Amino acid sequence: KKRVLSGVQPTGTLHLGNYLGAIRNWVNLQDLYDTYFCVVDLHAVTLPHDPAELRAATRASAALYLAAGIDPARAAIFVQSHVPAHAELAWLLQCYTPIGWLRRMIQFKEKSQKQGAEEVGAGLLTYPVLMAADILLYQADLVPVGEDQKQHIELARDVAERMNGRFGGNKWKKLGGRGGRIFRIPEPFTPPAGARVMSLTDGTSKMSKSAEADGSRINLLDSRDAIVNKIKRAKTDAFLGLEFDNPERPEARNLLTIYSLVTGYSMESAVDEVGSLSWGAFKPVLADAVIAHLAPLQEQYAAVMADPGYLDKVLAAGADQASEAADRTLSNCREAMGFVPRR
Numbered sequence: 001k002k003r004v005l006s007g008v009q010p011t012g013t014l015h016l017g018n019y020l021g022a023i024r025n026w027v028n029l030q031d032l033y034d035t036y037f038c039v040v041d042l043h044a045v046t047l048p049h050d051p052a053e054l055r056a057a058t059r060a061s062a063a064l065y066l067a068a069g070i071d072p073a074r075a076a077i078f079v080q081s082h083v084p085a086h087a088e089l090a091w092l093l094q095c096y097t098p099i100g101w102l103r104r105m106i107q108f109k110e111k112s113q114k115q116g117a118e119e120v121g122a123g124l125l126t127y128p129v130l131m132a133a134d135i136l137l138y139q140a141d142l143v144p145v146g147e148d149q150k151q152h153i154e155l156a157r158d159v160a161e162r163m164n165g166r167f168g169g170n171k172w173k174k175l176g177g178r179g180g181r182i183f184r185i186p187e188p189f190t191p192p193a194g195a196r197v198m199s200l201t202d203g204t205s206k207m208s209k210s211a212e213a214d215g216s217r218i219n220l221l222d223s224r225d226a227i228v229n230k231i232k233r234a235k236t237d238a239f240l241g242l243e244f245d246n247p248e249r250p251e252a253r254n255l256l257t258i259y260s261l262v263t264g265y266s267m268e269s270a271v272d273e274v275g276s277l278s279w280g281a282f283k284p285v286l287a288d289a290v291i292a293h294l295a296p297l298q299e300q301y302a303a304v305m306a307d308p309g310y311l312d313k314v315l316a317a318g319a320d321q322a323s324e325a326a327d328r329t330l331s332n333c334r335e336a337m338g339f340v341p342r343r
């Protein structure tokens with residue numbers, strides 16, 4: 001079976017972009033692939049963080065995976081920091097990742113500018129290497145993510161090829177190892193629609209956990225009223241009706257995309273149905289559709305959170321299963337690089 005790995009950072013609360021761009025698509029992959037879904041808590045400390053919030057967000061994220069329909073009988077659900085191989089492989093890979101590759105990462109450029117380039121922690125720069133380790137440890141074939149993570153997966157591919165070329169194959173055999181490829185080369189997997197859900201307050205920037213204005217995103221756990229109000233205040237334009245293919249109307253495109261994804265209508269039937277509505281008439285229709293789509297998720301979430309012992313058990317079993325796969329890759333990589341095994 002082919003392998004799938006993905007993860008979400010437990011920073012703040014997860015939003016509709018995380019769900020439509022990533023988590024929702026993980027669910028279908030469980031039947032076809034060996035799946036690993038990780039709450040990437042080590043990634044959540046690359047910017048200043050609050051320990052109590054991290055603790056709560058890590059559990060909440062894992063509970064949302066379950067609520068979304070990730071099934072612990074089929075997928076390994078785990079917390080990144082419970083599997084120390086992630087941090088260790090990240091170190092090994094870091095030493096062979098040119099700094100120039102890292103400085104080119106769009107997310108690094110954006111986030112470091114906000115914080116002051118010389119003041120940010122070094123982890124913000126090396127973060128994509130930790131992400132590469134997450135992926136490569138599981139020999140993942142596919143990494144289901146939103147558009148914004150594609151560049152990081154490209155980097156993971158480059159790092160894997162570099163390590164395979166430098167230490168894999170016959171060089172590894174000559175050391176007495178088994179030879180061959182150390183890491184499988186992963187592919188990104190983005191959904192045809194929803195890979196880039198935009199902000200409610202600006203159709204040209206993506207919906208994000210780190211944007212200051214909470215009104216710019218719909219959080220998966222937002223109340224009915226919050227969803228209604230956020231959509232009511234969402235940015236509009238002066239055109240009549242709604243269209244998704246007019247480049248001058250990013251907000252219309254975004255809200256129609258959300259509408260089609262939460263209702264399950266194709267873009268064409270969504271336009272047939274609501275295209276002639278005014279913004280004022282469309283917004284309550286959209287709010288209702290979003291609320292209806294999130295209701296089962298929110299109910300399931302409440303059920304999972306009501307039984308913390310169950311969540312702990314799932315995460316412990318997930319960490320065991322993940323460690324087994326991860327340790328195999330890590331020990332191969334150590335051997336191929338020439339580290340003396342502990343006897």
Ligand code: TYM
Nearest residue numbers: 006007008009017018021022131145146195196197206207
């Ligand atoms: P993160 O936590 O920012 O986002 C989690 C997932 O949600 C997707 N996403 C979006 N999709 C559509 N529209 C949006 N507005 C939107 N915002 C976020 C992201 O693309 C992602 O799939 N570095 C990663 C986490 C990570 C990871 C990994 C992912 C760490 N290691 C290994 C895959 C494999 C991140 O910060 O995602």
